Amino acid sequence: MGFLDISNVTKSYGNVEVLHRVDIEVKEGEFLVLVGPSGCGKSTLLNMIAGLESISSGDISIKGQVMNGVHPSKRNIAMVFQSYALYPNMTVGQNMTFGLEMHGVPKAERDTALANVAKLLQIENLLDRKPGQLSGGQRQRVAMGRALVRDPDVFLFDEPLSNLDAKLRVDMRTEIKKLHEKLKTTIVYVTHDQVEAMTLSTRIAVMYQGYVQQLGTPKEIYDSPANVYVATFMGSPAMNVVPARVEMRDGTPYALVKVQGGSEQALRFSQANMADWDGREILLGIRPEAITDPDGADRNSSNIVSLTNRIGVTEPAGADTFVTMELGGQDIVARMRADVSIAPGDEYAFAVNMEKAVAFDPKTENRIEP
The missing domain is CATH 3.40.50.300 (P-loop containing nucleotide triphosphate hydrolases)
Known part of the structure; x- marks a missing residue:
């Protein structure tokens, strides 16, 4: 009590x-x-x-x-x-x-x-x-x-x-x-x-x-x-939540997301319990600070993956630069270092910390437990 x-x-x-x-x-x-x-x-x-x-x-x-x-x-x-x-x-x-x-x-x-x-x-x-x-x-x-x-x-x-x-x-x-x-x-x-x-x-x-x-x-x-x-x-900017599809490759789960232009890129999951979702749609949640430039990525993470995409809008904010780009058919936000050299329209290799990614059931919108 x-x-x-x-x-x-x-x-x-x-x-x-x-x-x-x-x-x-x-x-x-x-x-x-x-x-x-x-x-x-x-x-x-x-x-x-x-x-x-x-x-x-x-x-x-x-x-x-x-x-x-x-x-x-x-x-x-x-x-x-x-x-x-x-x-x-x-x-x-x-x-x-x-x-x-x-x-x-x-x-x-x-x-x-x-x-x-x-x-x-x-x-x-x-x-x-x-x-x-x-x-x-x-x-x-x-x-x-x-x-x-x-x-x-x-x-x-x-x-x-x-x-x-x-x-x-x-x-x-x-x-x-x-x-x-x-x-x-x-x-x-x-x-x-x-x-x-x-x-x-x-x-x-x-x-x-x-x-x-x-x-x-x-x-x-x-x-x-x-x-x-x-x-x-909860979070400012809010967590990015985008449609994705799960694909198992040699026993390892990946989230397939569409970048601008329509091509798919595979992001390796850290959570291993996604086999039941092989071939199924999910909602992939990634915080803006987990999408950044390679030099600004978390050194302690064991799962930093590359995501190449076109930069839409840049917003300098003093200590950070916020970048908007299209992922999964919608706009998402990445948080970059203030001094990163980028411009709208650039093709850029973002570093994504997939240890921080979460997956949601698109029907119930509840988190898929790791």
Whole structure:
């Protein structure tokens, strides 16, 4: 049993089930990120943990106690909202301690908690200001501080960085990660941003259409996606997924893919269990960084194969150059070194790290297990 247990939980509105049999066990001190597009059910699940939404079936437990029907104020959780939800007529200090005051915590304890958290978040100089006098990043720190002073069992974050500009979002992401590593708190964090999910979490639940598509560590999600949806949602640029045909040659499986012009090239698989797929169509998944120039290829890989193709578009991006080309009848992206000498229209011998390739069943779109 975990610190927070979500067991076979569903949510329905009338006859429409929007959240389907969710099972997640969250350990104490874990940072779980619920990630997915708008409407996938992630905020609904977070609100069910908080007690702001009722549970249609299943159980949610915190520290072994079932929370179904328990009022939000009795759950010992703290929530940080996208909108910050600060009282404009109160000072920062009053905003942060208001919840403690409502729970009857003595003033001396409130003042101690406020001083400790303000120091932790480096906002001691803001305590007498009103929210309207603060920047977006400062307001976010105050919202986090209001949650921290309560010392809850579980912190819930509902897209807390989406209102910030790009640079501040990166800075606050780092602050939240440092805070978690320092306090070892249990966090459930909702976002639609897969970069936030990858950088912050200890585990990720990728959600789509009310289902948890995959639950795992960032590395598991990135390297071994459970299906095509997870493969293409997680990663920037997204994983390339192209049609291919399996062919066994002297007991070794190859993926045959069509390059621009219609000819086929054979890419040797690293996974050996493809014999049952001999002669059959698959979807081949390769991350952009696994398609590069020969000098930039992974020196530790035992299966770098050559793929000659015509370059379509080049996009210099500072540390990298992204190359678009046609493979399997569709555009794919390769990530090259910044100083590689290439131009649109060139025929180029790309180095493909087939150790990083994954295969999907084109009918179910689920990964073919290695």
